[in-house]
Amino acid sequence: MLDWAVISVTVLALLLAAWCGWAAYRDSPTKDKHFVGMAVVTLAVLVQFVVAVAQLIRGDRPDGGMAVFLAYLVGALCTIPAAAAMSLVERTRWGSAIVAAGGVILAVLELRLHEVWGAGHG
């Protein structure tokens, strides 16, 4: 269950990174459509958060330790909103670059989240 959430978030995060990276390349700031994209990714991360908390309540435990797992879970939740806030004050191509970087960072966090959760779980 969490695997599916991780895969979905990773794919969405990389798509967002490519989209905003393209905007940065074309010398364009983030536009409304990009913020819709960020909202979609954030929503997916929220779903993942709920799924993960549900698994923890059910009694599943992350292999890599609870504190580390929770840190990555919360970190993943904050990444895109933080990037969105930064791109709101930076109305240049660099604002788009920040969101692109945020997407890549989120994908890396998902990878680590997957590692910390461990392979033995569903």
Next chain:
Amino acid sequence: MSAAQKAPDAPPAPADGTAPQAEAGRIGTGPGRLLLSLYGVFTVAALSRSIVQLSTKFHEAPLAYVLSGVAGVVYAVITFALWRGGEAARKVALVSCSAELVGVVTVGILTIVDSSAFPDQTVWSDFGIGYVFLPVLLPVSGLLWLRRSARSGREALPQQAGGE
């Protein structure tokens, strides 16, 4: 403080004489804001990593864990300096970025030559390979950016064209 807060809303580089002075302190806008964001992420990453490692398994590799903590503090200083802006902050950022570069290169060489010195990973191990080499790329681009923003601040008309 107020200048740094107002900067995002102000149109970039108006053509009157006040622009260069304002521009000189703006190390946290444009490309600088991307750097600021990345340094912010690395501050959180390095500090939380060292806090977890120092509190759970300090004796396994004390040097590596203390080093992660030091790296986190250096990142925090640079993040704050970029956010703060101004000439003093630019100097602080220059010194910190240089220290960071020396740190990454030293630890990078040490981890390859004598891996027993660092039995556990740090942010700076193998030139930051675990972090897609960003730990070594960040100080280099940071130093380049700080130099460029200082130059454009000193010139009468900050021309940034032709950099791409």
